[in-house]
Amino acid sequence: MERDQLVVTQFSASDLRPGAYFWRIRATAPSGQTSEWSEPLKFIVTTAGANRGSVPMANLTAVYLGGNVYLIRGTTSAGTNLRISDREATAPADGNFQIQISAPAGAREATVEALDVRGNTTRFVVALTK
Numbered sequence: 001m002e003r004d005q006l007v008v009t010q011f012s013a014s015d016l017r018p019g020a021y022f023w024r025i026r027a028t029a030p031s032g033q034t035s036e037w038s039e040p041l042k043f044i045v046t047t048a049g050a051n052r053g054s055v056p057m058a059n060l061t062a063v064y065l066g067g068n069v070y071l072i073r074g075t076t077s078a079g080t081n082l083r084i085s086d087r088e089a090t091a092p093a094d095g096n097f098q099i100q101i102s103a104p105a106g107a108r109e110a111t112v113e114a115l116d117v118r119g120n121t122t123r124f125v126v127a128l129t130k
Contacts, residue, residue, distance in 0.1 A: 016045045020079055020117045042081060042090065044119055055080060055114040055122040064130045068105060072126060073098045076114055083113040103128055 003011060022040040060074040072084050073096075080091040084101050091097045103110060112124040 018045050018118065020044050020081075044081070044115065044117060053116075053118070053120045055116045055120050057112070057114060057122070057124050060112065060124055060126050062110065062126045062128050064128070065100070068103045068107075069100065070103055070110070070128055071098055071100050072110060072112065074112070074124075074126075077116055079117045081115040083115075084110055 001013060020042060021044070022042050024038045024040045026035045026037045028034045056077055058075045060072070063071040063073065065071055075095045076082070076091050076097065078091055078093045078095050080095075082089050082091060082097055082099060084099050085103070087099050087101050089097055089099050101110060107128055109125050109127050112126060113121065114124065115121045
Protein backbone atom coordinates (compact mmCIF):
# COMPACT_ATOMS: atom_id res chain seq x y z
CA MET A 1 0.00 0.00 0.00
CA GLU A 2 1.45 3.36 -0.94
CA ARG A 3 0.09 6.85 -0.35
CA ASP A 4 1.55 9.99 -1.91
CA GLN A 5 0.82 13.65 -1.34
CA LEU A 6 -0.27 13.29 2.30
CA VAL A 7 -0.31 16.60 4.14
CA VAL A 8 -1.20 15.26 7.60
CA THR A 9 0.82 13.26 10.11
CA GLN A 10 -1.79 10.49 10.42
CA PHE A 11 -2.82 7.70 8.10
CA SER A 12 -5.59 5.12 8.50
CA ALA A 13 -5.70 1.79 6.74
CA SER A 14 -8.67 -0.55 6.85
CA ASP A 15 -9.18 -4.20 5.98
CA LEU A 16 -5.72 -5.31 7.07
CA ARG A 17 -5.53 -9.05 7.68
CA PRO A 18 -3.86 -10.37 10.84
CA GLY A 19 -0.09 -10.47 10.45
CA ALA A 20 3.09 -8.43 10.65
CA TYR A 21 3.37 -5.22 8.64
CA PHE A 22 6.17 -2.72 8.07
CA TRP A 23 5.98 0.98 7.30
CA ARG A 24 8.37 3.74 6.36
CA ILE A 25 8.12 7.37 5.34
CA ARG A 26 9.95 10.11 3.47
CA ALA A 27 9.17 13.78 3.17
CA THR A 28 9.15 16.21 0.29
CA ALA A 29 9.61 19.92 0.89
CA PRO A 30 7.63 22.55 -1.05
CA SER A 31 10.88 23.22 -2.95
CA GLY A 32 10.84 19.63 -4.23
CA GLN A 33 13.68 18.27 -2.10
CA THR A 34 12.95 14.72 -0.96
CA SER A 35 14.42 13.02 2.10
CA GLU A 36 15.77 9.49 2.28
CA TRP A 37 13.34 6.76 3.36
CA SER A 38 13.10 6.19 7.12
CA GLU A 39 14.16 2.87 8.60
CA PRO A 40 11.23 0.40 8.40
CA LEU A 41 9.13 0.05 11.56
CA LYS A 42 6.93 -2.94 12.36
CA PHE A 43 3.39 -3.34 13.69
CA ILE A 44 1.22 -6.40 14.15
CA VAL A 45 -2.50 -6.73 13.44
CA THR A 46 -4.32 -9.38 15.47
CA THR A 47 -7.88 -10.62 15.64
CA ALA A 48 -9.97 -10.09 18.76
CA GLY A 49 -9.08 -12.68 21.39
CA ALA A 50 -5.99 -13.82 19.49
CA ASN A 51 -3.66 -13.36 22.43
CA ARG A 52 -4.29 -16.80 23.94
CA GLY A 53 -1.11 -18.72 23.35
CA SER A 54 2.41 -18.48 24.60
CA VAL A 55 5.38 -17.69 22.44
CA PRO A 56 7.84 -20.59 22.22
CA MET A 57 11.37 -19.95 23.48
CA ALA A 58 14.34 -22.31 23.84
CA ASN A 59 18.04 -22.14 24.70
CA LEU A 60 17.73 -18.71 26.35
CA THR A 61 21.14 -17.73 27.71
CA ALA A 62 23.13 -14.64 28.64
CA VAL A 63 26.82 -14.48 27.74
CA TYR A 64 28.88 -12.02 29.78
CA LEU A 65 31.04 -9.84 27.51
CA GLY A 66 32.56 -7.49 30.10
CA GLY A 67 31.64 -4.42 32.12
CA ASN A 68 27.85 -4.45 32.17
CA VAL A 69 27.46 -5.82 28.62
CA TYR A 70 25.76 -9.16 27.87
CA LEU A 71 24.79 -11.03 24.72
CA ILE A 72 21.33 -12.58 25.06
CA ARG A 73 20.81 -15.60 22.80
CA GLY A 74 17.91 -17.94 22.18
CA THR A 75 15.60 -19.61 19.69
CA THR A 76 11.97 -18.76 18.96
CA SER A 77 9.57 -18.68 16.00
CA ALA A 78 10.61 -16.81 12.88
CA GLY A 79 9.25 -13.25 12.84
CA THR A 80 8.87 -13.00 16.61
CA ASN A 81 9.55 -9.47 17.85
CA LEU A 82 11.93 -9.46 20.84
CA ARG A 83 12.55 -6.67 23.33
CA ILE A 84 15.21 -6.67 26.04
CA SER A 85 15.87 -3.48 27.99
CA ASP A 86 15.89 -0.77 25.33
CA ARG A 87 16.93 -3.10 22.50
CA GLU A 88 14.57 -4.64 19.95
CA ALA A 89 15.03 -7.24 17.22
CA THR A 90 13.02 -9.63 15.07
CA ALA A 91 13.90 -13.34 14.99
CA PRO A 92 15.13 -14.37 11.51
CA ALA A 93 13.85 -17.31 9.46
CA ASP A 94 15.75 -19.91 11.51
CA GLY A 95 14.47 -18.41 14.79
CA ASN A 96 17.96 -18.03 16.32
CA PHE A 97 18.57 -14.56 17.74
CA GLN A 98 21.16 -12.64 19.70
CA ILE A 99 20.82 -9.18 21.19
CA GLN A 100 23.59 -7.26 22.92
CA ILE A 101 22.43 -5.28 25.96
CA SER A 102 23.90 -3.05 28.65
CA ALA A 103 22.48 -4.15 31.99
CA PRO A 104 22.00 -1.72 34.87
CA ALA A 105 24.71 -1.95 37.54
CA GLY A 106 23.96 -4.80 39.91
CA ALA A 107 21.28 -6.39 37.69
CA ARG A 108 21.02 -10.15 38.15
CA GLU A 109 18.46 -10.86 35.46
CA ALA A 110 17.00 -9.47 32.25
CA THR A 111 13.43 -9.77 30.96
CA VAL A 112 12.87 -10.85 27.36
CA GLU A 113 9.51 -9.78 25.94
CA ALA A 114 8.43 -11.85 22.93
CA LEU A 115 5.54 -10.92 20.60
CA ASP A 116 4.72 -13.33 17.78
CA VAL A 117 2.97 -12.57 14.49
CA ARG A 118 -0.38 -13.76 15.89
CA GLY A 119 -0.24 -11.20 18.71
CA ASN A 120 0.71 -13.63 21.49
CA THR A 121 3.06 -12.20 24.09
CA THR A 122 5.19 -13.95 26.67
CA ARG A 123 7.88 -12.72 29.06
CA PHE A 124 10.95 -14.74 29.88
CA VAL A 125 13.63 -14.06 32.49
CA VAL A 126 17.29 -14.86 31.89
CA ALA A 127 19.94 -14.82 34.63
CA LEU A 128 22.88 -12.43 34.19
CA THR A 129 26.01 -14.06 35.62
CA LYS A 130 29.66 -13.18 35.19
